[in-house]
Amino acid sequence: MTITERPVSERPFDAVLCDLDNVIRFYDSSALAALERLAGLHEGTTAKLAFSPELDRPLLLGRISREQWAESIAERLREDFAEARSWELAEAMTRSPFTADGTVVSVLRGARAAGLSLVLVTNAALDLDEDLAAMGLTDLADHVVSSAREGVAKPDPEIYAIAAARAGAAPERCLFVDDRLENVEAAVAFGMTGVHYRGPDDLRAALAFLS
Structure with missing residues (x-):
């Protein structure tokens, strides 16, 4: 865990902003x-194309x-690899099944129950609400700040300003949690405390003051 140091107080944060x-x-x-493997491609080839900035x-x-x-992923697969399975690969990429980490959900629900504002801050597609519903998480957070809805994505400072405003907290009273270091560094530059997430223990440690 990487967490910026701040003066110790009884309750150092009013809000958790979580990826x-x-x-x-x-x-x-x-x-x-x-x-x-069936297509003779290296594992991760489709994801590398899908998550390239232009796509x-x-x-x-x-x-x-x-x-x-x-469609754009399939087109690039055809262009770069003459891949006959391009649409099948693209569909598998964009419709991969997902689950929520129950431990993390429990810790976040506990933080909210303890009185902290919880805001999800995510670079996500327009159908995020459907995904949250599928995981049973529509009631997890007080607010959801989605890049697709706001038209701005992490690590742009504007999305941190939006998230803090939704939380009703000053940046210095916000704990920001993300698995991408560049996003954490941007939050810290904005005045927040940042946690570079690698596992549930990182979140537990950052919220230990609630125990």
């Missing part, structure tokens, strides 16, 4: 990996749907 993917939500890419950015800013994203 979704790779903190709360985790994807099962086994079906995609199997398809890549991923329009999705995260709400300019295209998940279906349009899949």
Whole structure:
């Protein structure tokens, strides 16, 4: 865990601003990996293309749907690899099954029950609400700040300002949790306390003051 140091007080934060993917939500890419092996591609090839800025950015800013994203991935697979399974691979990539980490959800619910404002701050597609409903998490947070809805994505400072405002807390009273170091560093530069998330113990340690 990487956490910035601040003066110790009884309750150092009024809000937790938490990332979704790779903190709360985790994807099962086994079906995609199997398809890549069948196609003679290295595992991770599809994801590397899908998350390249030119394909991923329009999705995260709400300019295209998940279906349009899949189409762009399939097109790139055909262009770069002459891949006959391009659409099958793209569908497996964009529709990979996912689950929520029950331990993390429990810790976050506990923080909210203790009186902290909880805001999800995520670079996500337009159908995020459907995904949260599928995981039974529509009631997890007080607010959800989604890049696709706001038209701005982490690590842009604007999304941190939006999240703090929704939380009703000054930046210096916000704990920001994310698995991507660049996003954490941007939050710290904005005045927040940042936790570079690698596992549930990182979150527990940051919220130990609630015990």
